[in-house]
Amino acid sequence: MVKKNLFNKVSFFLIYLYIPSIIFSNALSNILLLIFSFFSFYLILKNRIQIPTWMVYFIIFIFFYFFHPSNFKEFDLEKLIKIFFLIRFPLFVLLILYLADKEDNRKYFKIIFKIIFLFLVLLSIDIIYQFIFKIDLLGYKPGAWDVNILDYKRYSGFFNDEYIGGAYLYLNSCLVLYLFLKDKLLLKYGFLLVAISLILVATIMSGERVALFKLSLMIMISAFFLLPVFKGKKIYLIIMFSLATMFVLNNDTLSKRYIDSTITEIGNFENIKNNSYHYLHYKKALDIFKDNPVMGGGYKSFPLLCNAYDNKQYEAESRKATSACSTHPHNMFIQILSSGGLVAIILFLLFITKLITHLLNDKNYLLIVFLIIYFMPFIPSGSIFTSWINFNFWLIIGLGLIFDKVYKVQKLNS
Numbered sequence: 556m557v558k559k560n561l562f563n564k565v566s567f568f569l570i571y572l573y574i575p576s577i578i579f580s581n582a583l584s585n586i587l588l589l590i591f592s593f594f595s596f597y598l599i600l601k602n603r604i605q606i607p608t609w610m611v612y613f614i615i616f617i618f619f620y621f622f623h624p625s626n627f628k629e630f631d632l633e634k635l636i637k638i639f640f641l642i643r644f645p646l647f648v649l650l651i652l653y654l655a656d657k658e659d660n661r662k663y664f665k666i667i668f669k670i671i672f673l674f675l676v677l678l679s680i681d682i683i684y685q686f687i688f689k690i691d692l693l694g695y696k697p698g699a700w701d702v703n704i705l706d707y708k709r710y711s712g713f714f715n716d717e718y719i720g721g722a723y724l725y726l727n728s729c730l731v732l733y734l735f736l737k738d739k740l741l742l743k744y745g746f747l748l749v750a751i752s753l754i755l756v757a758t759i760m761s762g763e764r765v766a767l768f769k770l771s772l773m774i775m776i777s778a779f780f781l782l783p784v785f786k787g788k789k790i791y792l793i794i795m796f797s798l799a800t801m802f803v804l805n806n807d808t809l810s811k812r813y814i815d816s817t818i819t820e821i822g823n824f825e826n827i828k829n830n831s832y833h834y835l836h837y838k839k840a841l842d843i844f845k846d847n848p849v850m851g852g853g854y855k856s857f858p859l860l861c862n863a864y865d866n867k868q869y870e871a872e873s874r875k876a877t878s879a880c881s882t883h884p885h886n887m888f889i890q891i892l893s894s895g896g897l898v899a900i901i902l903f904l905l906f907i908t909k910l911i912t913h914l915l916n917d918k919n920y921l922l923i924v925f926l927i928i929y930f931m932p933f934i935p936s937g938s939i940f941t942s943w944i945n946f947n948f949w950l951i952i953g954l955g956l957i958f959d960k961v962y963k964v965q966k967l968n969s
Contacts, residue, residue: 573950598649616902623895678712733958756802762812844896855883886935
């Protein structure tokens with residue numbers, strides 16, 4: 556009994572530490588995830604927890620890349636270690652599921668939700684402060700969107716030159732929306748409505764179009780269809796989004812970013828071809844898939860194989876052809892096709908399908924909305940293998956799965 560209590564207390568202390576580490580230290584996040592993985596392995600060996608079916612498909616997805624034929628052509632121990640340790644993300648969720656099964660532990664999860672809530676509010680305030688004063692509370696200055704347009708800035712607050720502040724706000728706002736279901740203290744004094752307003756404003760100021768689009772979609776769908784607290788109060792949302800729109804229209808920098816550039820890109824396909832890195836990323840990645848349709852080119856193979864293609868065939872289409880080889884093609888599904896072919900994409904789709912089926916059975920509609928928006932296939936996204944994205948994604952999955960247990964939420968009807 557004493558050992559169990561110690562295990563639980565240590566686990567929660569490390570999870571508390573993990574939340575700020577996502578913002579301030581990737582190295583610490585990875586160390587903590589490795590510790591969580593060892594904890595989960597121990598629980599599996601002791602038969603104290605079972606691996607859910609949806610997670611099995613993701614683990615098979617990882618091992619497909621581990622045993623990919625490209626790894627046997629040239630032995631690369633560092634690459635094999637990186638692939639193997641992708642398993643740390645689902646194992647972290649297993650630990651969360653185990654801890655949430657113990658009723659005495661659920662009060663600690665409420666603290667975790669509050670800590671995330673606090674960091675989202677602080678980051679939002681910091682980005683807003685940085686937008687107004689051109690320097691954040693830690694002394695970080697905004698970075699340029701484009702070296703040729705120095706007054707066109709990116710605002711990321713505590714993240715400094717990692718331009719992911721808006722993405723962090725969008726991803727973790729799902730957990731704030733969960734709190735609208737049950738947290739009476741935060742609801743009573745209007746803290747949640749203020750928080751979601753700050754998050755929206757800060758995401759707008761960050762200049763991250765995809766993050767703003769996904770955040771807006773998630774707030775509207777959740778508020779109009781899933782959150783009973785907004786019943787009869789949807790006018791607040793209409794006012795909030797109306798004010799946000801007026802703010803963008805009346806700010807030259809934001810208007811250029813969100814209105815002018817978007818209309819130009821969407822309205823002229825030839826312009827996309829001539830000026831978009833994304834178009835060439837997609838085209839080259841799909842060409843790699845065509846040449847390796849069954850199993851793809853292997854883990855993180857895009858930058859290696861991309862450079863092997865003759866740029867002359869792309870130069871006729873785009874003046875930015877020589878810049879079309881970055882670390883990944885900026886779309887998860889196209890990345891999976893180019894790196895793992897049909898085998899990997901089928902495994903990945905099975906993972907998503909099984910997870911959503913599990914959530915449907917559990918009537919966890921808010922997490923389903925998050926997943927559908929997160930995996931929207933036709934807009935740019937980060938790499939499926941990027942640690943920082945997975946730090947956030949798997950934390951949200953884990954906490955979203957156990958929210959009903961922690962707060963004893965009455966199930967929503969579909």
